[in-house]
Amino acid sequence: MLRNKEIRVFVISTVLILGIGVLLGYIHSPVTALFIAVVGGTLAVCYIVWMIWRYQRMIQLSSYLRKIMAGDTSLDVRDNREGDLSILKNEIYKMTRMLSEQQEGLKKDKEKLTDAISDISHQIKTPLTSMTVMADLLSEPDLEVEKRQEFTYHIRRQLERMEWLVSSLLKLSKIDAGTTLFHKEKIEAKQLVKEAAAPMEIPLELKEIDLEIEGEPCTAFIGDKNWTKEACINILKNAVEHTPNGGKITISYEENAIYTEIRIRDNGQGIEKTEIPHVFKRFYKGSHAADGSVGIGLAMAYSIVTNQQGDIEVNSEPGRGTTFILKFYKQVV
Template identity: 55%
Template sequence: MWRNKEIQAYLIILILIVAAGCGVAFIFLSTSAAALVFFTSVLLITSSFVFTSWRYREIGQLSDYLRRISNGDYTLDVRDNYEGELSILKSDIYKVTLMLSQQSSSLKQDKSMLTNAISDISHQLKTPLTSMTMMADLLSDSQLSESKRAEFTKNILNQLERIEWLVSSLLKLSKIDAGTVLFKKEDVPLHKLIDRAVQPVMIPMDIKEQTLSVEGDRTVSFSGDFQWTAEALINILKNCVEHTPVKGHISITFSENPLFTEIKIKDNGSGIPKEDLPYIFRRFYKGKNAGEDSVGIGLAMAYSIITSQQGDIEVRSKQGSGTEFHIKFYHHKGRGSSD
């Protein structure tokens, strides 16, 4: 403390004031008055420096506390139950400590999720790449028959399409996660949305001889993004087609009430085991009934798209009795079209 130039200047000023006071008292009053002024001043100066020394110790403890926080120790609690500026400062520092602790925990979680995602992506890409490498080596054999050559070429094209879909889906998900997707708020008629969503699954349904029924009032609509919501429904419908048997049935119903617009997509397929239900919207999760080519990303994307528009999606299923997806878009004041 005594090395502080401000303290030194403060002490010099106090000494000068005491000297001046004592001099005035000695000249104009008496020796006794000068002595009284001197001893009173000494007591005040001593009290001032005792209090200043205490504040320096408290500030020193806070500095040590901050150094330990900067080294990653967020378990300390510097708060006390006293009133005063230092107590308020301690309380504010503790609040910042809690915020830093939460941010550190969030960053560690994000880092772990990123590591797991990279591992999952590597695994998903490794299988088709290995398969294509093997088939490319076989295609280099001049003795290979034309039928096998055509088969291997078709398989390579299928694997390339799978990789393209995976990369495209991951890019879309990463944009949603990063918050860079600007979802539109426009009036979306449900019948047009569903017409758009069923188009990509009509051929797979025809191949499996599946039937589709759509029911709902053509005036029903909600405020959201047409293209992105169609993307979500397409992924849900693809999941239904995949898990519905040949000559199975898929139904889509939609309705509206004062609180929300609801879409129900139901199939009579194999259903989802009870233990898989809590995880089906988790990225790269593959349930027990998942197909060999399933990546586990379609439902995760649908979930991200719907919830990013303040919607809600839940699944109801019983193994062997089909699956039903319930999608809700809640009404907000000021519905309308905007970018």
């Protein structure tokens, strides 16, 4: 402790002041000199003892900080007593908890990034292998024209599928990482449903599916229009895939004092009861999944809705169709 310059200065100053006081007291009388020496010495000893105790606590805090820097964020150094050192210990504890939470957040972000990269590599592996084989066949000079056109068509389809897949996975990764900014604007349900149904006009016409839209014209909610429209498109696309030729899809919407609800109902094959808890999982494909389905559309719809503090539910009966229910709650001011 005496290696500390401040302590050395204090001890030397105390001894000099005490010596001068004793000398001046001795001039007055020996008793006065003795009294000054006893009182001054006692105060000096008490202060030195207090300083040693304080110095030991500082060493303890330094030890805590070294452990924290080494990665041990589980230390609990809270101190509810009064005093500057207690305040310092509580601040160190707050900093430790903040670092621990940041570390956990970074760990989760890394896991999400790893999962996203794994998902992308897994999903593009099959089409890449297929295109490699077809590219090798296209390099043969004596390949028939019909086969060449067929292989070219399939390669183009696979490239389009890969482009959509990578784009969707990147969107999902941004949503999972919390880097996607969802705007808050008033959305008219009628206009939203109309825009979501527009891209599905050709698939609906090819399968002769009747699309019925019903609801109050004034129905509205607060959310991000573009992202919510994408969620509705993915659910509507899923409904078209699972609705037989000549079937029917109904989109309805209504508003109450608590939330605005959008229902997308089809009369298709339905979903088995055991499969319902898994329909929103990424890359999950049910027993009635269409050929070429990768199981990402409903997962994206789920992420979009829930990240806007909404809910999405599914009700289904095998052979009687499926209903997806999107709920957007009122904003509390």
